[in-house]
Amino acid sequence: DIEIKKCDISNLLSISKIIKECNPDKIFNLAAQSSVGKSILNPIDTVQGIVSGTLNILEASRKNNFSGRIFFAGSSEIFGNTEIGADIKHIQNPINPYGIGKQASFNLVKFYRDIHNIKCVTGVLFNHESPLRNKDFVTQKIINGARLIKNGNKNVKLKLGNIKAIRDWGWAPEYIDAIQIITDAKKLNDHVICTGQGHSLEVFIEKVFSFYNLNWEEHVEIDKSLFRPNEIKKSFGDPEPLFKELNWKASSNLDTIVKKLF
Numbered sequence: 001d002i003e004i005k006k007c008d009i010s011n012l013l014s015i016s017k018i019i020k021e022c023n024p025d026k027i028f029n030l031a032a033q034s035s036v037g038k039s040i041l042n043p044i045d046t047v048q049g050i051v052s053g054t055l056n057i058l059e060a061s062r063k064n065n066f067s068g069r070i071f072f073a074g075s076s077e078i079f080g081n082t083e084i085g086a087d088i089k090h091i092q093n094p095i096n097p098y099g100i101g102k103q104a105s106f107n108l109v110k111f112y113r114d115i116h117n118i119k120c121v122t123g124v125l126f127n128h129e130s131p132l133r134n135k136d137f138v139t140q141k142i143i144n145g146a147r148l149i150k151n152g153n154k155n156v157k158l159k160l161g162n163i164k165a166i167r168d169w170g171w172a173p174e175y176i177d178a179i180q181i182i183t184d185a186k187k188l189n190d191h192v193i194c195t196g197q198g199h200s201l202e203v204f205i206e207k208v209f210s211f212y213n214l215n216w217e218e219h220v221e222i223d224k225s226l227f228r229p230n231e232i233k234k235s236f237g238d239p240e241p242l243f244k245e246l247n248w249k250a251s252s253n254l255d256t257i258v259k260k261l262f
Contacts, residue, residue: 009053016060026183027070029057032101035136036077037228039098050101051108058112058120067119071183072109074124075102076168076194076235085238088124088190095230106190113188123182126194126237129257130172138201139169142208143261149219150212158219161226163202168236170195171252171260178248185246194237195250207258 005022007014009031019027032050033039039046054072061070077099079086094100105122112118133140138160145158170193178193209216243249252260 009056010049012056012060015056016064019060019064019066023066023068025068027057027061027068028073028179028183029053029071030073032073032098034075034098035134036096036098039096039101040228043097046097047101047104050098051104054105054108058108058116058118061118061120062112062116069183069188070109070118070120071179072105072120072122073179074106074122074190075099076124076126076192076237077232078103078106078124079235081232082235082237085194085196085236086192087238087241088192090192090238095232096228110190119188121182121185121188122190123179124190124192124237125175126168126170126192126235128170128172128175128193129261131261132172139204139261142205145219146208146212146214146216149214156219157221159221159223159226160201160205161223161228162231162233163205163220163222164200164233165231166198166200166234166236168194168196168198169204169254169257170250171257174250174252178242181246181248182242189245191242191246192237192239193242194239195253196237196239197253198234198236199254204254204258207255208261211258211262 005018007018031053033046078092078094079090080093080095092103094103109120109122113120129139149156175193182191205216239249
């Protein structure tokens with residue numbers, strides 16, 4: 001029951017053609033170069049891809065009088081560091097190209113909703129994990145490294161950057177439920193999707209290595225070259241507004257998420 005069509009999200013005519021042909025009830029835009037590290041090395045491709053993709057979908061929808069609903073995946077990176085749980089009204093201070101692109105996308109969605117009455121909304125997602133996560137992301141790097149060591153590679157040293165960084169980790173399949181609830185809501189409002197719980201990368205490492213009955217401190221090496229410039233030290237959200245308005249909250253905590261990743 002799935003039909004795959006290819007198009008260039010950075011091409012307005014390509015997007016417009018797809019919308020005309022399919023006339024969908026809903027559009028979910030999850031497309032982006034989503035690695036923060038890669039965005040620092042390749043800012044032009046990252047920002048242009050996010051912003052042009054968002055703008056093309058919105059403008060094609062306006063020109064075609066598209067009456068369906070559109071969800072855009074936002075990112076907690078728009079907030080930068082958060083000393084308190086971030087809700088949708090939290091001050092935005094992105095400190096990397098990926099976050100800057102997502103902030104521009106967030107503002108474009110709001111503009112088209114308010115000015116052109118397009119039925120569009122942004123869900124600002126905090127970190128969400130699943131076994132499908134690309135191996136280049138730090139969570140998969142940790143899991144794969146611990147697995148190698150457990151399987152006999154005792155001399156392997158897992159090189160990591162700032163393990164004191166705090167993040168709000170959720171379970172991706174649950175967040176997909178939240179995305180659909182936000183998109184289907186009677187009143188379209190932007191929302192933050194998060195657990196509200198912040199944990200350091202060090203805690204994540206400890207839980208992964210404990211799963212294999214290993215002492216992480218014997219196998220992890222801190223590599224200063226892996227520290228990002230302008231690193232976000234703490235990032236977590238406020239889940240209460242989404243729960244109060246649409247009755248959704250995360251049910252998986254970090255312990256259950258780690259277990260599900262194996």
